[in-house]
Amino acid sequence: MRDRPAAAGGAAGRVATTVLLLGVVSLLTDISSEMVAAVLPLYLTAQAGLGYLGYGLVDGAYQGVSALVRMVGGYAGDRSDRAKWIAVIGYGVSALSRIALLPAHGLAAITAVITADRLGKGLRTAPRDALIAAASPPHALGRAFGVHRMLDTIGAALGPLVAFLLLAAVPQGYNAVFVVAFAVAAVGLAVLVLLVPDRRTNRGTRVRLGDILREVTGARLRRPLLACALLGAVTIGDGFLYLVLQQQDELDVRWFPLLFVGTNVAYLLLALPLGRLADRVGRARVLLAGHVALLAVYLVAAGPVRGPVTIVAVLALLGTFYAATDGVLPALVSRLVSAETRTSGIAAAQTVTVVARFASSVAFGALWSAVGARPGLLAFALLLAAALPVAAVLLRGAGRTPLPSGAAAASPEPAGSP
């Protein structure tokens, strides 16, 4: 096994082994977490006897927590210069939370366990992305993240399938689902601990909180972060979009999970090609193009045409949006910050995006209640269309300017570099 990030393999070259290994870790962890996520609504309402209100609370905890600890993970990664071990803690906490579901009965206990799982996710995401960035040549970051996100999504697609098969084999066998989920997560953890190199990026320099803050709020990152906030604030959560589709077409509730599957399939098919495209034409451009796809999602969903064609189009475009943004964002950011503060930089961009999207969801929910789904979609389409050129200006130059290697830590680029 050999990583050769420096070896200029060209566009056709192989992705670093570290990236593949981290992809496998994510694949296994996602099988595990999606197994649990798939059965959780049933477990909570049908089995644990929790009311739907209780389920709503758990669901809220599940969605909101990870954003909060992402910056902690980023800072801890940079400060300790041990990104891998911060990631190990994050993956470990999530794996252990599966087993903790066995004795956890009652709303408080289940909410606590799920919160722990999400804390683990928040903690690990930025350090893991920093490891991917560190192991990949600068010109092929998009491809590296594309490969990682593809593997990640395959896991997410397999998880529910495994859970169904288990529930078919063991009626009411929720504990069996949790145990198998733990076993799968444990294997992922073993791959991470034993095979992923403990790459250190700080070269012994001790990073202080002040350095990180200066870098994250510094000129190179400020404008892209603003762009993230702006775009995130006009991004409607996919849950809402599925609801719009479901209600417009009076879709049978049974097909609801298939909407997620459709988006995931588009995502996993496009993650790698769009990542490579980002390396070639610029990450900022692909990121913006992804938001154009999102704009198309709003317009198609709000449009007059109904039926399966519309649904397929929305899911394909939504998958395109995620493929053009989810892995491309860390690829973009990791070239804008010094290696010493990379984890924090990635975490900052992801946190800004997640928080802005959360605010957007609240706003869209209120708008939906006030004026209805369709006018709400059209309003957001208008806002997104207005935000796109502003974001393009903010991101100008961010996509392609490679950081002069080694020079970044010593002398960050002056403000407003091209």
Added chain:
Amino acid sequence: MNDGAAHDPGETGPGGRGRARLLAVVAVTVLAAVGASAYVVHARRESQRATERAPHAATGGDWASVSAGPHVVFRNTGAGPDQGKVAVAPLTDPAGPRALTPASCDRVYATRARAVCLSAHTVLTTRSYQVRLLRPDWSTERDLGKLTGLYSRTRLAPDAGHAAVTAFVYGDSYTSPGKFSTRTTITPAAGGAPLDLEKFELVVDGKVRRDRDRNFWGVTFADGDRFYATALAGGKTWLARGSVAARRLTALYEDVECPSLSPDGTRIAYKKHGDLPDGQWRLTVLDLATGRQTPLAETRSVDDQPEWLDDQHVLYGLQSGPMAARTTDVWVADADGGGTPSLFIPNAWSPAVVR
């Protein structure tokens, strides 16, 4: 680990240490596979055994003869092949041997003329519910369809001319975390389209409320036309009195959920949220004439639409034992707030009293 190679991007060489680690990963994988498989096999065997040795509720008698007298209709939740079947027991011995009917329902309500039955179907990870009207012989009279949503409450008018059903609209936990949305319909049993309560006029404090987030649930009928239900508007829940013919609901009292009208029509038993933690309710009885509220002696949280046994007693379903055991019992409490709640029918759910 492997600190010496920290500055070298390609640190894990093909040497002996790399191979040892690879072997360790293989070992963990094998261990995890064997362990998980063993657990699954064990759980499968255990679940089969549990079904076999679980205390089956005593059954016997014939539902037709039990139904001739005053009786209680409920869902049999005792383990075994008859779990989920609708059962009947005489009011003189409700906890005695139950007579099983041929119908299977997750929630059931019955009058002398007909019954309404909500049955769940789990497909992949989602549940959909089927709503059916049943004849007195428990055969299907009319299929009210399989709409989206998870059905939770159902009642029939005393003359069985209308059936009311409440569904939690699926996925609405997305729209506002921690909240939910419901759709409640009243369907004429003789035929015709279901009436959506959200299309009714809602009057609160003399003003017509048009909040888009209005929600209604838990209908209880007074007669062929008048009914009570919970209305949610502007973040508050209300007891609302409605008329099917007038297509109107009028809010009466705040903080009343899942009302159930007493046989004499003077009181409402309901779930009161008050200042309890989210997801918890206290059974309470409201006097419609005076507005006086009486908390019942049941201090455990009850998330069920109560049912009146008679003018002095209220029935309700409760989870019993550990949650995962999925057992439920029907309890009875005094309507005047006194006494001690007692077990009415073990291994039962969704009681409906038929006189």
